[in-house]
Structures are given as structure tokens and as C-alpha cells.
Amino acid sequence: MQALLESILDDVRPLLGQGHVASYIPALSDVDPYQLGIAMLGTDGALYQAGDADTPFSIQSISKVFSLVQAISHGGESLWERLGHEPSGQAFNSLVQLEFEKGRPRNPFINAGALVIADINQSRYAAPILSMRDLVRRLTDNAQIISDRVVAESEYQHRARNAAMAYLMQSFGNFHNDVEAVLKSYFHHCALTASCVDLVRGFSFLANGGRCLHSDEHILTPRQTQQVNAIMATSGLYDEAGNFAYRVGLPGKSGVGGGIVAVVPGRYSICVWSPALNASGNSLVGMAVLERLSEQIGWSVFSPLSY
Numbered sequence: 001m002q003a004l005l006e007s008i009l010d011d012v013r014p015l016l017g018q019g020h021v022a023s024y025i026p027a028l029s030d031v032d033p034y035q036l037g038i039a040m041l042g043t044d045g046a047l048y049q050a051g052d053a054d055t056p057f058s059i060q061s062i063s064k065v066f067s068l069v070q071a072i073s074h075g076g077e078s079l080w081e082r083l084g085h086e087p088s089g090q091a092f093n094s095l096v097q098l099e100f101e102k103g104r105p106r107n108p109f110i111n112a113g114a115l116v117i118a119d120i121n122q123s124r125y126a127a128p129i130l131s132m133r134d135l136v137r138r139l140t141d142n143a144q145i146i147s148d149r150v151v152a153e154s155e156y157q158h159r160a161r162n163a164a165m166a167y168l169m170q171s172f173g174n175f176h177n178d179v180e181a182v183l184k185s186y187f188h189h190c191a192l193t194a195s196c197v198d199l200v201r202g203f204s205f206l207a208n209g210g211r212c213l214h215s216d217e218h219i220l221t222p223r224q225t226q227q228v229n230a231i232m233a234t235s236g237l238y239d240e241a242g243n244f245a246y247r248v249g250l251p252g253k254s255g256v257g258g259g260i261v262a263v264v265p266g267r268y269s270i271c272v273w274s275p276a277l278n279a280s281g282n283s284l285v286g287m288a289v290l291e292r293l294s295e296q297i298g299w300s301v302f303s304p305l306s307y
């Protein structure tokens, strides 16, 4: 497995230099686009890593999975009264559908949906920024995880689009807390910084029936785990979710920091990171790595041979 990861990284290195780092968040535009790392954690505890797998990066929308898990664990099914679990077929920060559908976001992994989830968590926690950071520290088994204040501040300065979504939802009665306060929480969640190795630990419960691998903590029920994986598979890569299902065939979640997490249910959590993005805001080289991995090992939740 180790040799395979190394050879896949060597294989895709010529693609480095294609795509663009996210520049609409100025603090992310300075990141060196030539970085590339991968980590994989088996449910048997075996950890494999290659390239820049220990380098922390901005997890951005990967945090939307942690926020959803937090909301499910205190609210259960009731959150689906405020948003759906249908793919959107739109960009992660699109506004059009939101007005047509009367302020009810399609799913928790587009920005509008994640803002509703952040609003739900804001109602529940006295210190929403810290409670999310602590959840991520617990899940990744890394007490050093922090939210990068420079990134969070930069996102807040350039919040117009996310603010427009939140105020639009408020106008439809689907936003309960102070919009500016929820935006700050949301940006701090996006600005959490973690490495590929941290994130494979952080996502191990989704490969392991809801139980965290290192602590055996029960994070979600097996049924809830399957449901979160299903939403990742249908909506985790925004308007590229179909392409990801076709090319990779695993539940996945991307972020504009260039990270993509994928889950092989019952077997592995995987995280690949390379900062330059394609037109849908997903890591260009990350997609290529996961495609080769899935091709060479034959993993896909759509293939009977892999299970």
C-alpha cells in the first residue's frame, strides 16, 4: 500500500501547476500550489502516508461534515425540517436555487446548508467556535488543532456572498440567530487547520460504523453513519458530485483549501491534499490521485467486487 501511494503521487506530480488556489479568500491565495500529500487509515489501525501528509492546511468545507455530525448528535432528525439531503447540482456558493426554494438549502454541504447547520449549532452551544474546535481535536486525536484567525478574519472581511445567503434565509424565516455572529462561527470552522494524517483520524468513525478508531468513542449510530456517507456521496463535491461518483465512487468531501476526504466504508478513511483547484472548487490533483487509487485497488461503493 505504501509503495502504491508513493507511485500514484509520482504519477500525478506532472499535473502540479495546473488549476488555481482559492483567491476569493485572500489569506488562502499565498499557499504554495506545488504541495501534495496523502494519508490512509485502515479500520485495522494501519496508517499509510506519502508526500506532505503532515503539513497542516485550511480544511474549509471539510468542516461541514464535522458541523453536520455535531448537529445530528444533539438534534437527531429534526434538523431536516430546515434543509434537505438532495444534491444541488450547483456551485457551493450559488444563490439562485436558494431563492427559488424559499430559503431551504438543498443539503448541508453547500454553503447555504452549512450556514443553517451553523445556525442550529449556534442555538445549542454557548461557545460554538470552541465546541467545534474541541470536537475536531477529539476526533483527530490532536489537541494542537487550531482555527487560523488570519484566515477566519479574511473570510469575514470578504463575506458578502455568504452573508447574502444567510440574510436571504433569514428573510424566509429559516435563520434564527444573529447573522453576523453565525457567519463568524462558520468562518472559524472553515479556518480550522489540520493535516491529511489528522483528517484520516478525524474521519475514521465514518469508515468504522460510527466509532472513532483511536478512542472507540461512539460518534454516530451505524444508521446515521451510513446516512452521512450517503450525503457525502451525493453532495460532497457540489456540482462535481456526479463526476466524483463516476471517477472515484466513494463518499467524499472537499474544501477550497485543496483537501479531499474520502471514505471506504468498513475499510479506510483517506485524505489527499493539493491546494490548486479546478473550476468546481475541488483539488485538481487530489481528484486525479483518488481516481488512480480507486482504479488500481478497485474500490467503489458501486462495485460488488470491492466488498
Ligand SMILES: NC(=O)CC[C@H](N)C(=O)O
Residues within 6 Å of the ligand: 059, 060, 061, 062, 092, 093, 111, 155, 162, 187, 190, 254, 255, 256, 257, 281
Ligand atoms: N467550498 C469551500 O470550501 C467553501 C468554504 C469557504 N469558507 C466559503 O465559505 O466560501
